[in-house]
Amino acid sequence: MSNIDRRSFLKALGLAGAAAAGAQLATAAGGDSKDAAGQMEMRTSSTGDRVSLLGYGCMRMPTVGGVRGAEVDMDAQMRLIDYALEHGVNYFDTAPVYTGGKSEGIMGQCLSRHSRDRYFIATKMSNAWGDSSFDFAHKMYLNSREQLKTDYIDYYLLHAVGSSIESFNERFLDNGLLEFLLKEREEGRIRNLGWSFHGKKEVFDYVVSLHEKYHWDFAQIQHNYLDWNHASGRNVNSSYLYEELASRDIPMTVMEPLRGGALANVPESVSAKMLARNPQASIASWAFRYAGSQPKILSVLSGMTYMEHLQDNIATYSIFVPCTQEELEFLERIAIEMTEFPLIECTACNYCMPCKYGIDIPGIFMHYNKCIREDLMPMSSGDKNYRKLRRAFLVGMDRSVNPLHQASHCIGCGDCIPKCPQTINIPSRLHQIDLFTEKLKQNKEF
């Protein structure tokens, strides 16, 4: 069992990053070039498969006329899949419930036009939404193979594990389903058996603990620079998931590398910083490079419905440069900014003014935004130059807004709320800024 902790991992990455410094320039150009030079980055699974780091997620597909919910545009879909295969993408992730239940069938049509040894199929046991009987599941399993026009499934996942331990037991253990799937694996009709996880930590721990008994070949987790340390309430930090799985030598496929698109469409303060570092690289490429940087990641799944997205991702992973330690720190800071210090969409139109309690609303918001834009926000008391940033924020606030008109004086009367054309909840943001200012003034740890 190789026990890689984050520190040594980062160190290793740092070295790799330095070695690849030259190659990075090439990646930069890659975002624009139609055909990527270089080879798709390949990773090796526990069963020895050579899997492309870019995986194709087959939940959303191009529709006729681009209308949401319309029929799938089969021509476009086939062109995308063919293009992906030509450029080294060989992992296709679908499920019986995707695309209104049509995904497996469409993928069967697209893929069966190619030789079966050129691609790996991943599909799932989607018995999470209702019937948990063996018969229902068995039918679903057989139907997947039929739809996908294949005798065996390369990667089979217990779909959406994580809501509760009882639910896991009910879906897979009590009905004997897992026993059946293990037998299918023994007989080669399932080549890798794993699960995908969304939800609670204790369920994750429980399923991971079953590894000794069942030997999971892989697992699928939600992983990106936000989820690493700042997972939303109903998810678990991917740093934890990753360490637990990596320490057991279980390779991982990644879902939501863009966290539902949020990491491709970042706030303007964030994109400005990314573009300043590399004007050629797309915003999304940062997230893809990040998701692929950890060594136990087998494949990063992206649901690509546009050729440009596919090309951009192929470019990112064809001359793949893992994030350097410095870049990982940069993205961690970006993650804090996006989760805890969102920009305030104030345009200083002054419609809210004058506040009858004398608050200089736009003045306060402008100073706050300025600190975020100019990377002067003391985002954590552990920051290297925390003292300097703290001083800049506090002294700067006093300079831009007389203390008599600062956020601490907002009583929350709410008169300003209906006046704001940007629908900013002004009192709530002012109170947040006041709390933050207090944290800085009191030298609290955060």
Add this chain to the structure above:
Amino acid sequence: MLRIIRIILAALCFTGITLLFLDFTGATHALLGWLAKIQLLPAILSANIVVIAALLLLTLIFGRVYCSVICPLGVMQDIIAWAGKRGKKKNRFKYSYSRPKTWLRVTMLVIMVASIVFGISAVTALLAPYSAYGRIASSFFAPLYALVNNLFAAVAERAGSYAFYPTEVWGKATAVVVVAAVTLVALAILAWRNGRTYCNTICPVGTVLGFLSKFSLFRPVIDTSKCTGCKLCEKSCKAACIDISSHKIDRSRCVACMDCISTCTHGALKYKPVWAAKNAAESPATDASRRAFLATAGALTLAAAKARAQDNTLVKQVAPKNNPAPKVRLTPPGSQSHKNLENKCIGCQLCVQACPGNILVPSASLEHFMQPEMRYNENYCRPECNRCSSVCPTGAIRPISLEEKASTQIGHAVWYHWLCVPMVEGDSCGNCARHCPTGAITMVEDQSAEGKTVHVPAIDREKCIGCGACQSVCPTRPVSAIQVEGHEVHKVI
């Protein structure tokens, strides 16, 4: 040589202690705080045995070097006297021997002791030399320093640097400024004309140390075989304690400045222990382009005043707070009780200078004249600050950790419903509750209001520590709807 050493040491101590009074950022407190704590009267009041013993021993060995090196008021007089001696040769040797005014010295000492024993703090504060200097430094030097700082702050702001930020220049209390001005003028006249007159007539510390220095191990001694009776030493003695006609030195008045030793051209004066001796002489070398400095400071002040940041013109101007004094005065955490503060405080103003929020102000009332008390207007006694307790040299404000401070009740908040915004304007507020660091304030539905339900603050007096956060963030102006009353004895909750 000895004189040069004395001047260097005195310059260092004086600069250090002056900086302590000037620094409003708290940066030098840890580094220089000891300079206030080795002052004799503060050491006695804080019962600092080590310092007292060391100072007594120092005096018993070397004479009153304390008065020439450690005491900032003494050094300040030396500087004034030095200025008064510049120019014509006649000026340089203008002093002469005078008879001791023992009755005056003893009377002053008795008054001092009595005022300490009976707790007449105003008198103690007036007589203590260190406090006198503290008042002068905080009333006159600190504003100058603040002006220069503000100029730098204005320049820094234009340059986008955060190295300086502006501070309040004027305004602690007029009474203190008046006392300081009277002291300064009187001292300046005395020192300019006659050197150390104050130290040898009024200063009670000088009297005590003078008594000890009579028996000091090292002492200036006149070698009568070498003395030609030229009186140069007598005329240069700022303590007026050398009587050449009888070849006697009044060692109780000698402040061991070593001026006489370097003045004597015949080597007849030596600073030596009862048995052996060694001496040397050199001339002074301290000069500051004072005029240039003052001129620049003046010009800079004007510039600084102009360079104030401009507010958004749409901001509604609000009246600055002007809360009435609490009925029972508020004393800073660490002072423990009014009694402790009254007994120990000598009104040196170091805490007032150190307070970053300008909450501490000197009292104008006669019973505790010039002693610190708290006023909450735009600021309050913030949880991350204990500077006053860390600088106080006398133990009037004992050192208090931030944790102790957070649980020390120095007063309690009182709500005035007829001023409260929800009652008067009908707006929902709760700013006091939102800012209360101890959670002592909860917003409750008001029962008495007719028709409309409003939420008003309810204060848990057991939890309230009297920090004044509520009072300073209360939107009602100029008098807050919630105000803190002091406690005579502080309580740990």
